[in-house]
Amino acid sequence: MSKELIDAITDMREEDAVKTAEQLLNSGADPLGVLADCREALGIIGSRFAAGECFVPELILAGEMLRQISALAKPKIAGVSEGPREKLGRIVIGTVEGDIHDIGKDIVAFMLDVNGFDVMDLGVDVPVAKFVEAVNSFKPQIVALSGFLTLAYDPMKNTVQALKDAGLRDGVKVMIGGGQMDDQVAAYAKADAYGKDAQAGVELAKKWMGVS
Numbered sequence: 001m002s003k004e005l006i007d008a009i010t011d012m013r014e015e016d017a018v019k020t021a022e023q024l025l026n027s028g029a030d031p032l033g034v035l036a037d038c039r040e041a042l043g044i045i046g047s048r049f050a051a052g053e054c055f056v057p058e059l060i061l062a063g064e065m066l067r068q069i070s071a072l073a074k075p076k077i078a079g080v081s082e083g084p085r086e087k088l089g090r091i092v093i094g095t096v097e098g099d100i101h102d103i104g105k106d107i108v109a110f111m112l113d114v115n116g117f118d119v120m121d122l123g124v125d126v127p128v129a130k131f132v133e134a135v136n137s138f139k140p141q142i143v144a145l146s147g148f149l150t151l152a153y154d155p156m157k158n159t160v161q162a163l164k165d166a167g168l169r170d171g172v173k174v175m176i177g178g179g180q181m182d183d184q185v186a187a188y189a190k191a192d193a194y195g196k197d198a199q200a201g202v203e204l205a206k207k208w209m210g211v212s
């Protein structure tokens with residue numbers, strides 16, 4: 001854990017944060033560890049926001065810092081993880097309707113990709129119909145729904161219901177994840193599982209494809 005990096009992010013010192021992360025990565029630090037530090041820092045900022053101690057501009061800046069650091073860390077992750085060449089399965093991923101948080105979703109999509117899955121990323125604020133359309137055309141074995149807001153619970157549920165109404169639900173496994181999600185929300189949305197982070201998402205996907 002790098003206190004220097006966490007402090008730079010939580011103090012909103014953008015340049016220092018990116019530089020510190022770059023130095024850590026260049027000196028051989030575990031890229032997943034660097035991302036874990038970023039998540040811890042963003043958790044602190046999120047708590048400050050909830051307590052009214054900081055505001056949306058700080059959230060935006062925090063998001064921007066993490067985006068830059070993720071871009072530096074990703075090639076190092078691809079370098080250390082020698083994913084199999086043959087694709088293990090197809091996955092449609094997106095952040096559900098009404099929610100525009102995409103940093104966590106992007107990390108999950110990236111980790112699924114480097115672990116050998118063929119990933120179709122629908123982006124953020126994805127309408128239910130777009131998920132249905134993608135499942136029809138891309139024919140994934142797995143659908144991954146991301147959401148960071150409590151307001152995302154119902155869109156998650158509606159997405160799963162829409163797959164059922166379209167006769168597609170039995171052909172796919174559905175996992176959910178993101179900030180406010182947990183096992184209870186997964187049960188509420190009638191998803192098959194909740195994954196707490198990108199690694200959990202990869203493990204679930206491998207298990208479902210019978211390659212764990």
Ligand code: B12
Nearest residue numbers: 046063099100101102103104146149150177178195198201
């Ligand atoms: C950065 C941020 C923003 C940025 C997002 C930038 C972006 N491009 O994503 C901006 C500024 C846009 C933003 C906006 C808002 N935000 Co905001 N945001 C955050 C913050 C600080 C960090 C989120 C983040 O990216 N974390 C980094 C990721 C990498 O960490 P992680 O969650 O550990 O990631 C892992 C898991 O989530 C998991 N995962 C994610 N998706 C999936 C999917 C699957 C299938 C699986 C298996 C796993 C998985 O894997 C990830 C990688 O390991 C959080 C606070 C927090 N603690 O989360 C608030 C937070 C989510 N935001 C919040 C709020 C309220 C808002 C706003 C409503 C604020 C406003 N008044 O406008 C808006 C909503 C806009 C909208 N319609 O979506 C609240 C939500 C509260 C609630 N109960 O709903 C939070 C919790 C802050 C707080 N404590 O109050 N936000």
